[in-house]
Amino acid sequence: MKKSYISGLCLLLCAAVIGAIAGKSFYDKRHFVEDIFPGDHVTEVMMLSEFNPNLEGTIGDTEIYVLKGEAEGGSLLVLGGTHPNEPAGHMAAILLEENALVTAGTVYVIPSINHSAFTHNDALEGSPQYLHFTNQSGEVRTFHYGSRATNPIDQWPDPNIYTHTSGQGLSGSETRNLNRCYPGIADGTITERVAYAVTNMINTLGIDMEIDLHESSPEYAVNNATVAHERAMAIAADGVLDLELSDISMSLEPSPVSLHGLTHRELGDFTNTYALLMETGNPSQGRLRGYTDEALALTGADPCYVINYDLGLLYVDYSSGDFPIELRVGRHLAGINAYIDAYNRVADANRQIVVEGIPSYDEMLENKVGYYLK
Numbered sequence: 001m002k003k004s005y006i007s008g009l010c011l012l013l014c015a016a017v018i019g020a021i022a023g024k025s026f027y028d029k030r031h032f033v034e035d036i037f038p039g040d041h042v043t044e045v046m047m048l049s050e051f052n053p054n055l056e057g058t059i060g061d062t063e064i065y066v067l068k069g070e071a072e073g074g075s076l077l078v079l080g081g082t083h084p085n086e087p088a089g090h091m092a093a094i095l096l097e098e099n100a101l102v103t104a105g106t107v108y109v110i111p112s113i114n115h116s117a118f119t120h121n122d123a124l125e126g127s128p129q130y131l132h133f134t135n136q137s138g139e140v141r142t143f144h145y146g147s148r149a150t151n152p153i154d155q156w157p158d159p160n161i162y163t164h165t166s167g168q169g170l171s172g173s174e175t176r177n178l179n180r181c182y183p184g185i186a187d188g189t190i191t192e193r194v195a196y197a198v199t200n201m202i203n204t205l206g207i208d209m210e211i212d213l214h215e216s217s218p219e220y221a222v223n224n225a226t227v228a229h230e231r232a233m234a235i236a237a238d239g240v241l242d243l244e245l246s247d248i249s250m251s252l253e254p255s256p257v258s259l260h261g262l263t264h265r266e267l268g269d270f271t272n273t274y275a276l277l278m279e280t281g282n283p284s285q286g287r288l289r290g291y292t293d294e295a296l297a298l299t300g301a302d303p304c305y306v307i308n309y310d311l312g313l314l315y316v317d318y319s320s321g322d323f324p325i326e327l328r329v330g331r332h333l334a335g336i337n338a339y340i341d342a343y344n345r346v347a348d349a350n351r352q353i354v355v356e357g358i359p360s361y362d363e364m365l366e367n368k369v370g371y372y373l374k
């Protein structure tokens with residue numbers, strides 16, 4: 001056999017081996033089922049497709065954990081995982097449904113609202129595929145670190161320009177960004193179907209308040225912030241004051257009226273809910289970060305961010321040299337608590353929401369995330 005054929009065959013074999021290894025990694029990520037368990041006080045687990053039958057049997061369908069109190073009252077919807085590369089929102093939602101005890105009203109928690117986006121990573125970002133936490137029994141629980149957008153396996157190809165139902169034009173890839181697709185379309189793309197299901201759920205159940213949990217780059221201006229629809233502004237302002245009094249710094253941003261597709265705009269406009277969105281800083285997401293791995297997503301310790309903090313380029317306090325996930329999850333849970341309290345101060349006596357058992361900010365810093373996982 002000619003020497004060139006032998007080298008050709010060797011190259012082909014190498015490509016096949018690399019392809020098989022990468023293919024297995026893609027396959028495993030796509031089919032991995034996260035360790036999310038219903039908390040002791042979860043009264044029902046519903047599926048999102050109950051609010052849009054077009055999601056039934058698709059990767060867009062996802063669990064809704066219902067915590068219904070013995071006393072009648074108001075209702076709250078918490079969304080985690082709108083952007084699965086922002087893990088504090090996902091983990092805060094999981095800790096909420098696994099720990100909270102609702103005594104009045106109902107809390108609905110959807111930890112993985114863009115389920116498809118959990119099944120892959122953003123290309124060329126070097127993101128970790130999974131995050132691991134050890135619970136009090138010493139068991140390791142594994143969760144996805146996903147992508148900002150729906151998996152292209154489920155929605156392809158992207159248009160050159162994504163035109164929102166309002167007529168707003170965005171870059172084509174935003175067609176797979178759930179937080180640009182609200183209020184959604186019942187029989188639209190998989191991302192639009194998910195958005196429609198949330199809008200329809202809020203309208204069908206008459207949900208009083210909705211909180212969407214996010215993270216953003218430490219160098220992004222809307223950080224350690226709450227964005228509120230104008231009808232929710234009084235509740236948000238009251239909650240922010242409470243948080244500041246507890247030494248949790250939180251800025252307040254009005255939802256831009258002409259920026260369409262986002263929860264804090266469209267759920268406020270197309271439903272009667274009070275729509276809020278919270279952001280905390282995620283060092284594994286920013287442009288100025290250094291080496292990216294699971295440790296960065298969990299601890300935020302990064303010499304590059306320390307340099308950038310000293311240069312005044314960050315919007316989070318990086319003086320300790322890190323920004324760990326317990327701090328970010330703690331901020332989200334403290335925010336949920338503060339906004340429930342603020343909501344109760346304006347809601348009718350028969351629409352109160354009373355929740356116990358949410359770990360406090362100080363408890364989160366002290367005990368860390370795994371401590372509160374079942």
Ligand SMILES: [Zn+2]
Nearest residue numbers: 083086214215
């Ligand atoms: Zn986000």
